[in-house]
Amino acid sequence: MSPYELEQEFAELLAGSTPEIPSKAEFIAAEHLVDLVGVALAAVDEPAFHSLLRVYPPSAAGDGSARAWGTGINLARRDAALVNGFAGHFHDFDDDETELAMAHVTVTALTAALTAADSRPGTSGRQLLRAYILGFEAATCLGRLINPLHYKSGWHASATLGVFAAAAASGHILGLTPNAMRHALGMAASFAGGLRSNFGSDTKPLQVGHAVAQGVLASELAAEGLTSTPGSLLGPKGYVSFYGDGADASAVLAAFGAPFDLIGSGLTIKAFPCCTAAHTAVDGLLSLQAEQGFKAAEIEHIVCWVDPAVPNILVYDRPTTGTEAKFSLPFCLAAAAVFGRLNVTEFSDETVVHPDVWALMDRIAVQTDPGLPKGDSGISVSSRLSVTLRDGTRMERFTECVPGSSSRRLDRTRLFKKFQACTINVLGSGQTKAAFDALLKIAEVEDCRNLLDLICGQPAIHRIEQEQSVRARAK
Structure with missing residues (x-):
């Protein structure tokens, strides 16, 4: 043909x-x-x-x-x-x-x-x-x-x-x-x-x-x-x-x-708001913290092994902004350890210069391992971690699959928690669950515009108009 x-x-x-x-x-x-x-x-x-x-x-x-x-x-x-x-x-x-x-x-x-x-x-x-x-x-x-x-x-x-x-x-x-x-x-x-x-x-x-x-x-x-x-x-x-x-x-x-x-x-479906290449490492570190109960201040150093292609994706060794931080493995690991989570709020410009995060970044080394398991892309999303505490305790963690991937799908409870965290400031607490349930039932909807009415309401319009009004007065 x-x-x-x-x-x-x-x-x-x-x-x-x-x-x-x-x-x-x-x-x-x-x-x-x-x-x-x-x-x-x-x-x-x-x-x-x-x-x-x-x-x-x-x-x-x-x-x-x-x-x-x-x-x-x-x-x-x-x-x-x-x-x-x-x-x-x-x-x-x-x-x-x-x-x-x-x-x-x-x-x-x-x-x-x-x-x-x-x-x-x-x-x-x-x-x-x-x-x-x-x-x-x-x-x-x-x-x-x-x-x-x-x-x-x-x-x-x-x-x-x-x-x-x-x-x-x-x-x-x-x-x-x-x-x-x-x-x-x-x-x-x-x-x-x-x-x-x-x-x-x-x-x-x-x-x-x-x-x-x-x-x-x-x-x-x-x-x-x-x-x-x-x-x-x-x-x-x-x-x-x-x-x-x-x-x-x-x-x-x-x-x-x-x-x-x-x-x-x-x-x-992402568990963290950063490049997917960082996810297994972040997930592994948070899992170790949850299991062993150590704090960021107790960490002497971390070594993280990733696919050889990853350093060309996560290109910011020392980010200066929140958007750069999404492509920085040292930052993602340090912020996750310091705050015990990695959500949208952790990628602010203020967090990037947080002294505890910066101090831990200096104790994180990223190395490559061509032997990590690969899929069709030829680039592995797996990672290995070695975490050494100041008291000499050493822990290791291999994480093969990204949280939220087909083999580790987020259940509906975690999906709703993510949706709620993302939308509550726009939809309000009362509308968030209604929108979540309605979107999941999309196959039953006769006219998609009716569903979009739920997510295109007035609260955000008022905020935008107010912001534009303030800007106009400032001029």
């Missing part, structure tokens, strides 16, 4: 009504919807979110507009996609697929689908889930063709693959034909971009939000009849040829949805 025929087959899989979505995939997808909405709402009070929102003019409610989550403010659909995608990735607390796409896929696929659904009256919850699952599959299929070379070369796959996830998911909601979907994917190939060099700054979530917006734009343009050149995705001068290392596209597409990668991939 030629590359052009493969592109058409890919588009037909993404735009069509087959394969059937199994109930297990819908069940998992609903939990990831809850998680995405929660972490996005956690960003609504952040100054960077307010700054971004001021750039995009409000739009009249109606067809083609959608809301910025947590605010109720209407924006043009692709502007809302950018703002919501930025919020969803701002704290680096959104789920992560570590083996195939090597990317945060839900924040692009599901944000695009949910934003498009907000602009399309009558989109059901089951339609939303289908669009998300297919968008997710689009990213993982392409990830199989270009990774791990693509990620290791320095590309931010959450953005460079996320644009396809967003195009497929929003295109499904907008009702693209298979031919229009092929054109949308070809446009997305030209829109793809994002660099790992921007990790540790606001541009990391911004390039994810931009990918969502560009994916939505591609599906909007394709719906209006604009075209892309055949071969732009899988041809000899297409996206996969430039970014990948020669994987067999026909074999990948033959396995589409069998099973869906949402079920069987390296997808993780």
Whole structure:
């Protein structure tokens, strides 16, 4: 089959009504919807979110507009996609697929689908889930063709693959034909971009939000009849040829949805708001503290062994900001030990310069171990720790799987605790549980806009208006 025929087959899989979505995939997808909405709402009070929102003019409610989550403010659909995608990735607390796409896929696929659904009256919850699952599959299929070379070369796959996830998911909601979907994917190939060099700054979530917006734009343009050149995705001068290392596209597409990668991939609902590469080490240290009862001040030194690729991901040995700290293994370990937890509040600029955290960072060494177990990505997420206390006691801990991954899924109690912590300042205590329960029942919803009413209420609007008023008076 030629590359052009493969592109058409890919588009037909993404735009069509087959394969059937199994109930297990819908069940998992609903939990990831809850998680995405929660972490996005956690960003609504952040100054960077307010700054971004001021750039995009409000739009009249109606067809083609959608809301910025947590605010109720209407924006043009692709502007809302950018703002919501930025919020969803701002704290680096959104789920992560570590083996195939090597990317945060839900924040692009599901944000695009949910934003498009907000602009399309009558989109059901089951339609939303289908669009998300297919968008997710689009990213993982392409990830199989270009990774791990693509990620290791320095590309931010959450953005460079996320644009396809967003195009497929929003295109499904907008009702693209298979031919229009092929054109949308070809446009997305030209829109793809994002660099790992921007990790540790606001541009990391911004390039994810931009990918969502560009994916939505591609599906909007394709719906209006604009075209892309055949071969732009899988041809000899297409996206996969430039970014990948020669994987067999026909074999990948033959396995589409069998099973869906949402079920069987390296997808993780995060337990900590930092890079996933740090999670097993943090989890191991917190587990040792819980079992042995030692405090940070009692630690003489810590040695942590990680995969050889990890130091090129966790690049900040001594971070200076909270965003840099999310990519610093010494900080993550030190902060977890000092505070006994690692939540959003631990990644403030103030915590980065906390004297106890800084002192412990000086006693932490990071080393590499090529023998740690690896999955499909070729990069291990496992870690080994050696903790020596001042009294000479030495403890070791090997942690293979990331908490929240498919083999260690967060149960509904822990999922609600995370959702509650992320949303209570926006939704209020009374609305938080109602929103959590309603989101989990998304498959029963007849119109997604009714569900979005729960997370696009007035409290955040008032806070934003007050902040803008104060800023205007200051001028």
